[in-house]
Amino acid sequence: MKRTVFVLVSAILLAAPAAWATSRTLSAVANVQGQALFQSDVRVFNPSYTATITVTAKYHYCQGGTCNHEKDESITISPRQAAAFNDIAVSLFALPNTQGAIEFETDAADLVVTSRLYSNSLLCQGSVGQFVPGLEDSDAFATSVLTSLQQNADFRTNIVMFNPSSSVSLPVMVQVFSGDSGSQIGSNFTTTLGPEVFFPSSNLFTLVGATSGTSSNAYAKVTTDGTHPVFAAASVLDNHSQDTIFVKGELDTTAPPQGTTVTIIVSQFNFDPGGPVSAPVVLTVGVDYTLVFHSIDVQHGFSGVSDLNLPSTDNISPGQDFVITHFRPQAYQRGLYGFHCIHVCGDFDSHLTMIGTLLIQ
Numbered sequence: 001m002k003r004t005v006f007v008l009v010s011a012i013l014l015a016a017p018a019a020w021a022t023s024r025t026l027s028a029v030a031n032v033q034g035q036a037l038f039q040s041d042v043r044v045f046n047p048s049y050t051a052t053i054t055v056t057a058k059y060h061y062c063q064g065g066t067c068n069h070e071k072d073e074s075i076t077i078s079p080r081q082a083a084a085f086n087d088i089a090v091s092l093f094a095l096p097n098t099q100g101a102i103e104f105e106t107d108a109a110d111l112v113v114t115s116r117l118y119s120n121s122l123l124c125q126g127s128v129g130q131f132v133p134g135l136e137d138s139d140a141f142a143t144s145v146l147t148s149l150q151q152n153a154d155f156r157t158n159i160v161m162f163n164p165s166s167s168v169s170l171p172v173m174v175q176v177f178s179g180d181s182g183s184q185i186g187s188n189f190t191t192t193l194g195p196e197v198f199f200p201s202s203n204l205f206t207l208v209g210a211t212s213g214t215s216s217n218a219y220a221k222v223t224t225d226g227t228h229p230v231f232a233a234a235s236v237l238d239n240h241s242q243d244t245i246f247v248k249g250e251l252d253t254t255a256p257p258q259g260t261t262v263t264i265i266v267s268q269f270n271f272d273p274g275g276p277v278s279a280p281v282v283l284t285v286g287v288d289y290t291l292v293f294h295s296i297d298v299q300h301g302f303s304g305v306s307d308l309n310l311p312s313t314d315n316i317s318p319g320q321d322f323v324i325t326h327f328r329p330q331a332y333q334r335g336l337y338g339f340h341c342i343h344v345c346g347d348f349d350s351h352l353t354m355i356g357t358l359l360i361q
């Protein structure tokens with residue numbers, strides 16, 4: 001049994017020699033020496049009972065308004081040791097007044113990283129702060145949603161992001177919605193995050209241009225190019241107590257494409273598109289279509305494609321379009337469907353040739 005596991009692990013390592021065995025990312029780390037001192041106290045735990053492990057800590061940070069900085073430190077952790085790095089930006093990296101993300105990478109099979117980000121302000125002596133977990137690579141998503149967000153007299157919300165790719169410059173869009181109605185608050189915020197670049201803590205509502213907006217139940221949607229993932233996280237802060245909670249981005253579903261109108265020009269003896277002279281009507285699964293049949297000469301008809309539950313009509317006339325709304329083809333409906341004119345629109349034999357096809361792909 002042990003030998004099988006060993007062989008499997010070896011095979012995986014051989015298949016991906018460049019990858020680290022284990023990676024954990026802290027998506028929010030800070031040392032801010034402003035009105036209040038914010039700092040991150042980090043623990044890096046080695047679960048092994050026998051092996052001392054070496055961990056490379058890569059701090060991708062912002063300083064003085066730019067965020068394309070990186071500093072690496074190597075740390076060694078004994079078996080069963082939880083190495084403590086209080087105020088890690090200063091104690092490990094010697095970088096006061098910075099914020100960013102830290103990637104912890106090791107060849108060892110396992111690693112546990114936890115942290116507490118808190119304000120050590122003189123105004124409120126001591127504070128709990130927020131627990132910031134060391135995230136796995138699979139916690140970054142191409143589409144993520146952040147919930148439990150608030151912006152009003154009592155609370156405010158900040159957002160941070162980190163692009164973990166070492167090679168891809170990533171377009172990112174941030175949107176805010178009301179959790180109650182689903183309607184968008186503010187407008188789309190777009191930016192590009194370079195490889196391994198951190199997006200510094202920013203007020204979410206200000207970011208999307210909703211400076212006067214308030215909500216006690218908002219959520220944010222963070223979308224990349226649809227393929228490459230980004231770490232997204234929010235911090236909800238109590239304006240009175242300065243208590244904070246950490247909100248990790250969760251996997252969200254991709255938005256369906258926007259509604260599309262397809263206009264089919266109907267004339268003796270053709271549908272354009274459709275046929276027989278023109279190419280088929282081509283529709284894509286998942287898209288919300290409005291089909292408009294528009295006659296440019298005499299009265300025509302359309303046989304409902306009953307397999308698709310499309311309605312039929314014998315009256316498509318100049319000035320009277322036939323409109324089918326909200327037709328959204330489903331995956332199981334992929335294929336080619338025939339239709340034809342059902343109102344005798346001229347010479348009977350020619351009318352009989354007025355057939356078309358609809359392709360769902």
Ligand SMILES: [Cu+2]
Nearest residue numbers: 300341345354
């Ligand atoms: Cu016809």
